[in-house]
Amino acid sequence: MNVLILNGPNLNLLGKREPEIYGHETLADIENAIRHRAFDKGVGTDFLQTNHEGVMLDRIHEARGRFDAIVINPAAWSHTSVALLDALKAFEGHVIEVHLSNIHTREAFRHHSYISARAEAVIAGMGSFGYLAAIDFLAR
Numbered sequence: 001m002n003v004l005i006l007n008g009p010n011l012n013l014l015g016k017r018e019p020e021i022y023g024h025e026t027l028a029d030i031e032n033a034i035r036h037r038a039f040d041k042g043v044g045t046d047f048l049q050t051n052h053e054g055v056m057l058d059r060i061h062e063a064r065g066r067f068d069a070i071v072i073n074p075a076a077w078s079h080t081s082v083a084l085l086d087a088l089k090a091f092e093g094h095v096i097e098v099h100l101s102n103i104h105t106r107e108a109f110r111h112h113s114y115i116s117a118r119a120e121a122v123i124a125g126m127g128s129f130g131y132l133a134a135i136d137f138l139a140r
């Protein structure tokens, strides 16, 4: 099993701003934890964080036929992007949506995610453990 882990806009700031909402871990810390968990489970990984929606869309297109699953934290694009939903619909593998925070206890505009319509599972509010739970779910 090969899994592509995608992180959307501003997640490069993790651990550097707003630790009360998103925690103290950096994205590099989180990616290392995912890498180790995936290695233990015999799962291959590749990673992308981007602040550019087109870059994210291109990477999803390229993932077709190469990855069995995508684990994605679409960040703010969750709440805005039909284009991201359409790209994920064209991907034939598993899609797991992860949010660090519980988007349902936050501002009303975060309660709806376009991506959830394509996601097999949605994890929100578990912090970085959500990514590890997604790997465990895929590897089971």
Ligand code: CA2
Residues within 6 Å of the ligand: 009, 010, 011, 013, 014, 015, 016, 017, 018, 022, 073, 074, 075, 076, 077, 078, 098, 099, 100, 101, 102, 103, 110
């Ligand atoms: O809870 C999540 O994982 C979110 O996807 C994070 C997004 C937010 O727009 C979603 O509603 C929920 C924001 C990611 C921005 O991350 C930052 C990290 C540190 C400092 C500033 C932003």
